[in-house]
Amino acid sequence: MKNRELHLHIDGSLRVDTVSQLIKEQRLDLDLPKEQLRELMKVPSNCKNLNDYLKRFELPLKVLQNCEAIERVSYELIMDLSKLGMNYSEVRFAPQLSTLKGCTQEQVLRASIQGIKKAEKELGNFKAGLIICMMRGDDNEIQNKESIYLAKKYFGDTVCALDIAGAEAIYPTRNFEELLKEAKKMELPLTVHAGEAGVKEDLEVAIKVNADRIGHGILSIKHDDIIKQLIEKGITLEVCVSSNLQTRVVSSFQEHPVRQLFDKGVKLVISSDNMTVSDTNIINEFEILKKYLNFTEHELNIIRKITYDASFIK
Template identity: 40%
Template sequence: MIDLHLHLDGSIDPEDMPRLAELSGAALPSTRQEELRSLLSVEPDCRNLGEYLEKFQLPLRVLQTGESLEYAVYRLLERLSGQGLCHGEIRFAPQLHLEKGMSQEQAVSAAAAGLLRGIRDFGLSAGLILCCMRGEGNRAENMETVAVAERFLGRGVCALDLAGNEAAYPTYRFADVFRRAGERGIPVVIHAGEAAGAESVRTALELGAVRIGHGIHAASDAELMEILRDRGIFLELCYSSNLQTRAVGLPEEYPLERFLDRGVRATVNTDNVTVSGTSLKREYLLLQERFGLSGEALKGLAINAAEAAFVTEGQRAALKERIDREFPLWLSSGEPKGK
């Protein structure tokens, strides 16, 4: 009932594309829903991360105005509410939405407007996580993202992230960016241990991360697993996405059971609803099917998500109470299974 790792540009529904294109003044290669879905979603035989990332090109093209960003966030919250979620944290990189003249501050202001309107209209809680980007020569843009995150913290924004090509641009290169975030009191969650190994997770912890995006390769380091457990660090696991990008070779190699056995606090997330062709309920059901998890074990993962959420303590208590009361009914309604 809580999705903590959810990318806006990877979760655009095909039926919203014509309206987003209109709001961005962009042309679409097709208006047919089937063709749009094939352009936005990976095939079952997706071969690597490169193929997966190709699916973000079209969504970014139609998210280049304030109006399109506000609409996209609002519509995503509407869908999440309709799927029975009670809290969602939506992440995006404001520096990727400036092609038509917006500033990062304007992009975040627009996304926050859609978020706050969606919270009001659909009755769930939500926050924005702003992504700094791994890359060459974009330190100024990343520092601007930190500054904007500080200005909007508590007004829609709840945390700062680092996303992008982890293997090509190691986490340690961005130490100054996240040192600045720590000085400003901005909560930090970092993508790590997905395309790179356990050392990336260690560096993310050194930079102040309280949650790790993915983190699956931490399972190869017993000492690191103890650190994660002892510090109460949460992992944002994204099962389908990790298989599609080949971060994990085979479903049976997925390290969920190792994390649970070692007391590491795992959560279940979608990563990219549309690109991966999934939903939060589907992710829970896939994990239940693959690992034979009991209903109580699955509910424990949902409770972990409530514990990890960037919310007030009052909101956290309410989320946990709702999960305890409603999770079995939510899960038992069922959804198609897959890998």
């Protein structure tokens, strides 16, 4: 069974070479040697928390204010995933973050869809889904509503679901409950970043709005009632082990709750979160489970099977 990525941010998975070229093409005042660019795009070893981690998206977002660049990086990411031996994956980003220089969310989204389709066509044996991220914030409700509208409009045309991302500790999930309910009412598949840097209530809201999947969700290990609901409702957690260590949600691979969650019967998949920011990939993440958390090949195959079942495109 082949690996699949179900939780992977496009803007956190850019090629350094591409960013270097885009900086030149767009004449941005950021022309640094590649080594320095790479440092700016990768999480620092002394990363303090999720907010600190999210700073690594500043440079990628500067070059992604341009539809051609969006198309290019979407195309390249699918090509890179194919090189890692995959033939299906779901990638995500927030179109609203690429509208600072005049592109509309819809133009940005269409550019990404076009890049993905170009890669699919070239590869011939790869299917990709695009998840549109809404963003946590206090002044972007209109943009988030537009994201829902676009997800509905393009659903089935590469777009396969809606998500909400951003700083959970600053903007609690309850602030977005109505938006998430609205998305569900429109019958959009839903995944919610929750229970990473936040509190129990973030998970409760994600469950309440009937999220199909939860991004991270590892805080659930501390709450038996949440575990029970995840199992009863069949909600799948998208677990990103390296990313959790970098954002200091866990202090070592060995202490990561993925082992306990799996043993308790919670459905979970393994993903990279961000290949460039976290400096990892799906093969490496599976290796970590084997090396530090005693997962057997049989158990990893169970996770691969859950990944197939939890994929938004059947």
